[in-house]
Amino acid sequence: MKLKTATFGVLAASTMLAGAASAQTTLGLWYHGAGNEVESRILNGIIDDFNAAQSDWSVTVESFPQESYNDSVVAAALAGNLPCILDVDGPVMPNWAWAGYMVPLPISEDALAGHLDATIGRWDGQVYSVGLWDAAVSLYARQSTLDELGLRTPTLASPWSGEEFMAALGAAKASGKYDYALDLGMAWTGEWYPYAFSPFLQSFGGDIVDRSTYKSAEGTLNGDAGIAFAEWWQSLFTEGYSPGTSQDPADRDSGFINGKYAFAWNGNWAAAATLDAGVDDVVFLPAPDFGNGSTIGAASWQFGVSSSCSHPEGAAAFVEFALQDKYLAEFSDGIGLIPSTKEAAAMTERYAEGGPLAVYFDLSKEQALVRPVTPGYVVAAKVFEKALADIANGADPADTLDAAVDEIDRDIENNQGYGH
Amino acid sequence: MAGKLTRSNRAGWLFALPGFSLLFLFIIIPFFFAFWLSLTNQRLVSPNPTEFVGLKNYSELLRLSVLTLEPERDDAGQIVRDANGEIRYPRVRTITRSGDFPEYRGMREWFRWQSGENAKVVVASNVVFMKALTNTLTFALFIVPLQGGGALLLALLINQKLRGINAFRTIYFMPVVISIVVISLLWRFIYDGEDGLLNNILAWLTFGFFEPVDWLGKSDTALGSIIAMSAWQAVGFHMVIWLAGLQTISPTLYEAAAIEGASKWQTFRYVTWPGLRNTAILVLIVITMQAFAIFAQIDVMTNGGPLDSTQTLVFQAVERGYGRQDISGGSTISVILFVMVLMISAVQGILTRERT
Numbered sequence: 158m159k160l161k162t163a164t165f166g167v168l169a170a171s172t173m174l175a176g177a178a179s180a181q182t183t184l185g186l187w188y189h190g191a192g193n194e195v196e197s198r199i200l201n202g203i204i205d206d207f208n209a210a211q212s213d214w215s216v217t218v219e220s221f222p223q224e225s226y227n228d229s230v231v232a233a234a235l236a237g238n239l240p241c242i243l244d245v246d247g248p249v250m251p252n253w254a255w256a257g258y259m260v261p262l263p264i265s266e267d268a269l270a271g272h273l274d275a276t277i278g279r280w281d282g283q284v285y286s287v288g289l290w291d292a293a294v295s296l297y298a299r300q301s302t303l304d305e306l307g308l309r310t311p312t313l314a315s316p317w318s319g320e321e322f323m324a325a326l327g328a329a330k331a332s333g334k335y336d337y338a339l340d341l342g343m344a345w346t347g348e349w350y351p352y353a354f355s356p357f358l359q360s361f362g363g364d365i366v367d368r369s370t371y372k373s374a375e376g377t378l379n380g381d382a383g384i385a386f387a388e389w390w391q392s393l394f395t396e397g398y399s400p401g402t403s404q405d406p407a408d409r410d411s412g413f414i415n416g417k418y419a420f421a422w423n424g425n426w427a428a429a430a431t432l433d434a435g436v437d438d439v440v441f442l443p444a445p446d447f448g449n450g451s452t453i454g455a456a457s458w459q460f461g462v463s464s465s466c467s468h469p470e471g472a473a474a475f476v477e478f479a480l481q482d483k484y485l486a487e488f489s490d491g492i493g494l495i496p497s498t499k500e501a502a503a504m505t506e507r508y509a510e511g512g513p514l515a516v517y518f519d520l521s522k523e524q525a526l527v528r529p530v531t532p533g534y535v536v537a538a539k540v541f542e543k544a545l546a547d548i549a550n551g552a553d554p555a556d557t558l559d560a561a562v563d564e565i566d567r568d569i570e571n572n573q574g575y576g577h
Numbered sequence: 578m579a580g581k582l583t584r585s586n587r588a589g590w591l592f593a594l595p596g597f598s599l600l601f602l603f604i605i606i607p608f609f610f611a612f613w614l615s616l617t618n619q620r621l622v623s624p625n626p627t628e629f630v631g632l633k634n635y636s637e638l639l640r641l642s643v644l645t646l647e648p649e650r651d652d653a654g655q656i657v658r659d660a661n662g663e664i665r666y667p668r669v670r671t672i673t674r675s676g677d678f679p680e681y682r683g684m685r686e687w688f689r690w691q692s693g694e695n696a697k698v699v700v701a702s703n704v705v706f707m708k709a710l711t712n713t714l715t716f717a718l719f720i721v722p723l724q725g726g727g728a729l730l731l732a733l734l735i736n737q738k739l740r741g742i743n744a745f746r747t748i749y750f751m752p753v754v755i756s757i758v759v760i761s762l763l764w765r766f767i768y769d770g771e772d773g774l775l776n777n778i779l780a781w782l783t784f785g786f787f788e789p790v791d792w793l794g795k796s797d798t799a800l801g802s803i804i805a806m807s808a809w810q811a812v813g814f815h816m817v818i819w820l821a822g823l824q825t826i827s828p829t830l831y832e833a834a835a836i837e838g839a840s841k842w843q844t845f846r847y848v849t850w851p852g853l854r855n856t857a858i859l860v861l862i863v864i865t866m867q868a869f870a871i872f873a874q875i876d877v878m879t880n881g882g883p884l885d886s887t888q889t890l891v892f893q894a895v896e897r898g899y900g901r902q903d904i905s906g907g908s909t910i911s912v913i914l915f916v917m918v919l920m921i922s923a924v925q926g927i928l929t930r931e932r933t
Contacts, residue, residue: 228899231622256622346880402882403770403794535622536901550796550883556685559670560704563683567637568901571618573625 181208181215184471185240187230189458191220195491202487207478214471216242234258241466242475246348247456248528248538250278250286255532255576259285260464263473268480275455275525276497281576286461287476289485290494293521294353294453295441297413297421297431303440306332306419311442313516313523319360319389322445326398329419337400339393340418343549344404350542351528352454353422354390359526360447361386365541366565371531371577374565378541379558386447387544387554394549402546425517429493432513441516443524455525457494495521532575536568608915614908621902634909640702642684644672645695656694666696673700706910709881709888712800716807716889717868723808725860728815729853733845735816736823746820750813757810761877764806768792768878793879796886803874803887811867815860822856823849858929862922869918890914 186204190196197220204216219240221229227249233239234256245253253259261283269277269287278286303310306328311317317325329338342349355365362382366374377383393399400408413421414434431439444451460479462472485501488494489508495517502508502518509515528534544561548554569575615634619627646666649657657665673681684700687707691697701707735746752760767774770791779787792802826849834844872891875881881888881896890910898907 234622252622255624257624258622401791401794403791405769405771536903539900546882547884550794552884555668556670559674560685563685567683568903571903572620572623576624 180212182213182468182471184214184216184242184466184468184475186216186218186242186244186475187226187240188218188220188244189223189226189246191222193492196488199484199487199491203479203484207475210478211474214468214474216475230258237465239463239465241463241468242472243461243463244458245278245286245461246458247275247278247286247288248348248352248530248534250459250461251280251530252532252535253461254280254285257464259461260466260469261285262287262460262462262476263469264477268477271499272480272497273455273495273521273525275521275527276457276459278456278459278461280530286459287480288457288459288497289479289488290457290496291455291521291525292424292426292457293455293495293517293525294356294422294424295443295517295520296445297423297428298419298440298442299436300438300440302329302419310440311445313443313519316443316451317445319445319447325420326393326396330396330398332419334416335419336412336417337398338419339399340404340409340412340421340423341393341399342404342409342422343400343402343546344406344409346402346542346546348538350545351538353424354545355528355541356444356452356454356526357390357447358383358386359452360444360449361389362447362449364529365537366529366531366533366569368529371529371533372569372574374537374562378565379555379562382449383558384555387548387558389447390545391548391551391554395551401549425495425514426493428514428517429507441514441520443520450524452524452526453520454528455521456527531577533565533569533572537565540564540568611908611911614905615912617905619904619908621899621904623902630905634905635913636702638703638706638906638909638913640684641687641707642681642700644669644681644698644700645692646689646698648694648696664694664696669698669700705881705885705888706893708885709890709893709910712885712887713869713871713889715800716804716871717865719804720808720868721861721864723804724812724815724864725857727808727812728860729819731812731816732819732823733849736820749816752810752812753814757873758877760806760810761874764802765793765878768802768806770794794883796884799879799883799886803871803878807871807874811864815864818860818863819853819856822853826852858925861929862925865921865925866918869914869921 188200190200200218204218208215226244227246230239230243230245230253234253239258243253243259245259250259262285264284264287266284269284272287273291276288276291277284278288300310302308306325308325308328309317309321311321326338329335342353351365358364358378363380363386364377367377394401408417410427411434412418413423414431414436425441428439428441444453460472460476462469466472480497482496482498482501482504485496485498486504489496489501489505493507493514495514496502496505496508499518502515503510506512507514508518529537531537540561544557547557616629616631617627618630618633646669649665649667651657659665669686672678673684681700684702685704687699687701687704689696689698731749735742735749770776770789770793773789773792775792776787776789780789790798792798830848830852831844834848839847870891871889872895875887875889875892876895879887881892891914894907894910894914896907897903897910
């Protein structure tokens with residue numbers, strides 16, 4: 158008798174709970190930022206605001222460490238357990254869209270007006286994902302170094318040419334004051350290589366794949382421009398301008414700040430730390446122009462809808478809500494990213510007009526070129542990374558690029574052209 | 578024999594059931610699964626249906642050819658030599674990438690040798706796999722004597738009745754208990770090319786004459802460094818096995834040897850070593866199998882680099898399957914590895930079989 162009452166009580170309680178929740182449909186959200194307290198706090202703030210602001214949807218978040226996020230999504234997709242709203246790295250999005258993990262995001266174009274191009278993930282003519290921020294890379298230098306070595310300060314309008322850049326490295330090396338002239342960040346394996354270094358290749362006139370067809374890399378990666386790039390790339394290491402693949406990660410983080418390196422090729426996310434560490438005459442210079450323009454990579458983490466979501470409109474409502482300038486600004490202030498809109502940038506401490514990092518907003522706006530928009534990018538990026546590491550370690554540039562082309566082409570063929 | 582296994586042995590089978598079913602579920606089924614996948618074009622992420630492709634994955638990994646390169650000649654028919662007097666040959670890519678030789682398409686130089694005026698070049702369709710194969714074999718070849726011999730030496734050392742001997746046993750066994758990932762990270766610092774512990778010690782021992790070496794960053798020292806570190810890491814485990822073997826040898830045998838006036842070496846050669854026969858076989862087979870599975874050290878310390886000098890089969894299987902999203906390619910490597918280990922274990926089994 159006693160047991161029965163208890164059972165009834167539980168039943169009644171659970172029905173009531175279900176009743177209370179049924180007013181709002183629950184939408185799951187997966188996020189890559191587990192372990193970052195500030196990031197989680199801001200995201201949770203947005204979700205709480207969203208859940209309180211309307212009565213249709215209730216978003217619940219689950220965070221993963223960034224290193225295992227993509228694996229988790231792939232595993233969940235194979236098991237049919239995807240959440241409704243997915244967080245996706247920009248260059249990976251076409252792969253997931255092609256694989257059927259994601260569906261187009263039903264968001265109005267008005268909501269995207271004024272956003273940086275690279276923060277909007279398009280595939281097959283449709284918007285699949287939208288980011289609250291972008292990231293950008295620049296050449297770190299101290300103004301005092303430039304003055305001492307008698308170097309012209311490059312600007313967005315007139316960046317250094319390839320020769321000027323090499324002359325700058327030569328001058329820094331000849332001064333004898335630095336362990337290495339340039340820190341490329343070789344210690345950061347993974348996506349950093351294609352993200353940070355493929356713009357150099359593009360500036361030489363090559364690319365990872367032929368973007369007009371996305372069917373092959375032949376002649377694009379291993380053409381004359383590609384080989385010129387690879388020989389230049391190798392010279393950075395044979396001439397002793399840059400530490401190689403065995404660079405100590407700690408040196409990557411603090412080498413420029415400690416004056417071990419004259420120049421560093423690094424992202425906006427490290428800029429605040431550099432300023433805070435007391436390098437107050439640091440300048441963020443645009444990439445050198447090797448003949449085909451000065452360019453940098455673009456597209457960071459973005460939100461999209463998974464294919465197992467039965468309410469894409471709810472997901473779109475959340476994304477639209479999160480795109481408010483105040484949230485973009487909050488993320489930017491919190492974790493140092495470049496806000497997606499001019500208005501949001503104006504609300505931040507660092508990216509506002511005249512702010513110490515305002516130059517990054519302009520870099521993203523003027524020079525950003527997204528990585529190849531193809532489902533095959535995920536594999537091509539790995540191949541490119543290995544090719545760059547091998548060439549840096551002394552492999553023959555042309556042969557290595559040939560091998561990379563063969564591998565990329567074989568992969569495209571094995572995937573029946575990736576739907577292009 | 579068969580009757581003995583099945584007759585009135587229900588309890589025995591029942592006890593074996595949990596172990597067998599786990600083995601079946603996690604070892605045997607996945608193996609057949611991998612074998613099947615290696616015959617298809619299964620991808621990790623793909624909307625395309627899986628197709629049966631036969632042995633294509635195997636030929637893509639294993640295809641080899643030998644090219645003969647004739648020296649470049651100038652207009653007078655003289656062989657062109659470079660500044661060092663070396664004969665100049667046309668580049669391999671003029672053959673592998675030209676439309677005239679479609680059979681060599683996608684192949685790449687693995688190694689070459691000189692034959693008279695000509696150069697013979699071995700081209701492979703997957704040079705990285707070939708390097709992974711040779712590296713894994715090299716690794717196994719060095720690790721077996723290093724680890725097995727080192728462990729035996731330690732076992733002999735600690736098989737004594739001394740005060741505090743347990744402290745030594747614990748110290749030698751410690752690396753086995755610590756996660757291999759942690760150990761690999763620590764050794765990355767030890768091997769650091771600029772201010773690593775190893776370079777510092779060597780510089781101190783040689784009064785500063787030693788030039789720091791970038792142990793993991795150079796293709797001729799990277800694999801050796803990993804071999805040394807791996808031998809050190811697992812030596813304690815095999816030491817314990819040797820120790821167990823040593824302690825099964827009856828003390829009366831040693832007493833008899835002492836009475837006969839046997840020297841230390843003779844005692845080891847004619848009493849200890851024969852008594853360790855079965856232990857030796859176990860240690861040999863276990864080390865060989867573990868050597869072929871080397872992965873974590875590579876993943877943490879070198880990622881297969883520099884210049885593929887530390888690629889290994891398991892690392893390639895994971896890299897292909899997950900990194901390059903090519904599950905069928907990764908499965909193919911696993912199957913090849915399985916066949917290799919099976920063959921080597923069988924040969925070891927035959928060679929070490931007790932002759933009656």
